[in-house]
Structure formats: C-alpha cells, structure tokens
Amino acid sequence: MRLRLIYSGGTIGSAGQPLEPLQAAEFHALWDRHVAPRLGEAELVWHWLDPPLLSSELVPADWGRLARLVLGADEDAVLLLHGTDTMAWTAAALAFLLTLYAADGTPRGRFARPVVLTGAQRPLFEGDGLRPGTDALENLRTALNAAALGRREVIVAFGSLSLRGPRVMKMSTRDDRAFTCPKGSTPAAPLPEATAAALTAQLDRLAPHLGARAVLTVTASPTEAAQLVRQLEAIIDAMDDKLGAIHLLGYGTGNFPARSALTPLLRALHDRGVVLVAGSQVPHGAVDPAAYGAGHWLTDCGALSAADMTGASVHAKLHVGLALAATHGWQRVDMERFFLTPVAGERRT
Numbered sequence: 001m002r003l004r005l006i007y008s009g010g011t012i013g014s015a016g017q018p019l020e021p022l023q024a025a026e027f028h029a030l031w032d033r034h035v036a037p038r039l040g041e042a043e044l045v046w047h048w049l050d051p052p053l054l055s056s057e058l059v060p061a062d063w064g065r066l067a068r069l070v071l072g073a074d075e076d077a078v079l080l081l082h083g084t085d086t087m088a089w090t091a092a093a094l095a096f097l098l099t100l101y102a103a104d105g106t107p108r109g110r111f112a113r114p115v116v117l118t119g120a121q122r123p124l125f126e127g128d129g130l131r132p133g134t135d136a137l138e139n140l141r142t143a144l145n146a147a148a149l150g151r152r153e154v155i156v157a158f159g160s161l162s163l164r165g166p167r168v169m170k171m172s173t174r175d176d177r178a179f180t181c182p183k184g185s186t187p188a189a190p191l192p193e194a195t196a197a198a199l200t201a202q203l204d205r206l207a208p209h210l211g212a213r214a215v216l217t218v219t220a221s222p223t224e225a226a227q228l229v230r231q232l233e234a235i236i237d238a239m240d241d242k243l244g245a246i247h248l249l250g251y252g253t254g255n256f257p258a259r260s261a262l263t264p265l266l267r268a269l270h271d272r273g274v275v276l277v278a279g280s281q282v283p284h285g286a287v288d289p290a291a292y293g294a295g296h297w298l299t300d301c302g303a304l305s306a307a308d309m310t311g312a313s314v315h316a317k318l319h320v321g322l323a324l325a326a327t328h329g330w331q332r333v334d335m336e337r338f339f340l341t342p343v344a345g346e347r348r349t
Contacts, residue, residue: 096343159176246275248277278304
C-alpha cells in the first residue's frame with residue numbers, strides 16, 4: 001500500500017517544554033530512524049507544511065490548503081498528521097470539501113480514496129528517540145489499518161478507534177481515547193467517485209471564499225439579557241456585512257435564554273440573510289426545537305435545527321456552505337437547504 005503522508009504539525013510532532021512543533025525535516029529524519037522500521041511495509045510519500053500548523057490557530061483557509069494537498073495525492077490513501085485541538089473541525093471540513101456538488105448544492109460525487117487523520121496526546125519523539133509512553137505509535141498503526149480498508153471517507157484514527165470524521169468530538173485532554181462519536185456514527189450516503197481534477201476545480205472556486213464571511217458561535221450561559229444583547233450588537237457591528245451565520249449553542253435540546261430581548265435582533269439578522277442554527281452544548285443526543293418553548297422561539301426567528309450534528313461539523317459545514325453560496329450566487333434559502341441536506345454522514349435528520 002502506498003500512502004501520501006502529510007505532516008501538518010500537532011502534538012505528535014512536538015518537542016520541548018512548552019511543546020512546539022518540530023520542523024518538518026527534523027521530524028522526517030527522526031521518523032525514518034525510529035518509526036518507519038516499526039510500521040511494516042507501507043510505502044510513504046511525504047509532504048509537509050512548512051512551517052507546521054498550530055492546530056489551535058487553524059482558520060478555514062487552512063482547510064482549503066489541506067484539501068488541496070489531499071487532492072494532489074495519487075497514492076492509495078492519504079494519512080494526515082494533525083493537532084488534536086481542531087482535528088474534528090478539519091475532519092468535517094475535508095469531508096465536505098472532498099464532495100463534489102451540483103450548482104444547487106446537491107452532492108454528486110466523492111473523493112475516491114480514504115483520508116485518515118491521526119495525532120497524539122503525547123509527542124512521538126523525545127530528544128533523539130521515541131518518547132516513553134507515547135500513544136502516537138498505536139494511533140499510527142490504527143490509522144494504517146483504517147487506510148488499508150479502502151473506504152472512501154474521512155476517518156479519525158485515535159485511541160485504537162476508527163471514527164467517521166464528520167461525527168467526532170474531542171472528549172478528553174488526557175485519555176488515549178481522546179475522540180469519540182457521542183452522537184452516534186452515521187455512514188454517508190453512497191455517491192459516485194469524483195475525480196481529483198473535478199474536485200480541484202471546485203476547490204479553486206471555493207478557496208477564496210473560505211472564511212471570508214464569519215460564522216459566530218454564541219454559547220448560552222447565565223447572563224443578563226441586556227448584557228447579552230449589547231455584546232452581540234457590538235460583535236455584529238464590528239463584523240458589518242461579513243457575518244454569514246450564527247450558531248446558537250443552547251442548553252439541553254436547544255433551549256436558549258433572553259427570548260424577548262434577542263427575538264428582534266435575530267429576526268433582523270435573518271431578514272438580512274444571516275443563517276441561524278440552533279445547537280446544543282450537550283455532547284449526547286440531538287436538538288429538538290419542538291420540545292420546549294424555551295427552544296422553539298428560535299425556530300420562529302428562522303433558526304435551523306443542528307439536529308444531531310457536532311459543533312465542529314456545524315461550524316465547518318456553514319463555512320463550506322457560505323463559500324458555495326458566494327460561488328453560485330445563492331440566496332439565504334439556498335444556503336439553508338444545503339445545511340439541512342446530509343452530505344457526508346454529518347447528520348441523521
């Protein structure tokens with residue numbers, strides 16, 4: 001099996017105290033001495049980001065960079081070494097960016113090879129050798145096994161688990177099983193194979209728009225309604241016309257405070273073309289706007305239900321949807337239809 005290995009940084013390739021990513025050449029040299037002999041007969045074709053990414057500082061434009069590297073691979077599968085902080089976001093974004101769409105956003109095809117993301121809770125190397133107790137070697141073995149299965153999807157391989165990318169959440173900063181799918185694992189609907197050329201042409205159109213309009217996440221908390229409104233108004237004014245969507249992370253099944261104070265503001269934003277999505281801070285279960293009046297009022301403001309999508313998947317899909325909207329001249333209703341359409345197994349309903 002031939003693999004394209006993309007080193008983008010992260011804990012797996014970090015050293016020192018505090019940890020900082022090793023430069024690619026140093027990481028590659030240590031890999032050849034200490035890792036390659038332990039991973040069997042997989043043939044690796046290397047590519048790396050120079051300088052490496054700090055995943056905590058990753059922005060939507062970086063998803064486009066990584067997608068382009070994936071699409072440039074002609075090996076059997078792609079293995080992406082990535083930091084754990086934003087691995088769930090990148091996995092979801094790649095699942096959306098490696099899908100081919102019609103002009104109305106209908107999925108038409110999917111990248112023909114497996115794309116596997118992995119990383120580590122503890123660095124792979126220490127000094128001139130392997131770090132004692134690192135979880136990285138086991139994660140790499142899990143990733144190679146996932147790649148060998150040949151499934152045309154984006155996978156996060158971590159803690160001996162192979163998880164569907166658009167469904168993962170990071171659940172621990174310490175445990176080796178840092179990632180799970182707390183909302184369940186949903187396979188993507190079958191699609192024909194999309195050529196790398198067609199996906200690259202699509203990416204060329206989308207890339208300039210990734211992150212051009214903001215996706216604002218607002219998390220419910222015990223806050224005075226007037227204070228919450230003032231904070232939101234200040235942020236919205238600063239963004240001017242660059243605000244594309246708001247993800248309202250509520251309590252429980254999607255309940256959100258400050259109904260009377262926020263209703264006029266959210267309705268006005270919706271009328272201006274801003275996409276509103278009602279989500280939940282709770283890791284397990286789904287949003288149910290009909291369950292309580294405390295959540296149903298968001299529907300009356302035009303908010304869509306995130307259903308059982310993860311927060312990372314919501315954020316990534318909104319950004320990709322906004323890029324598609326800019327490319328194809330969509331109205332808000334077209335963007336909303338795209339968000340509600342399952343693309344890569346990111347939502348059941």
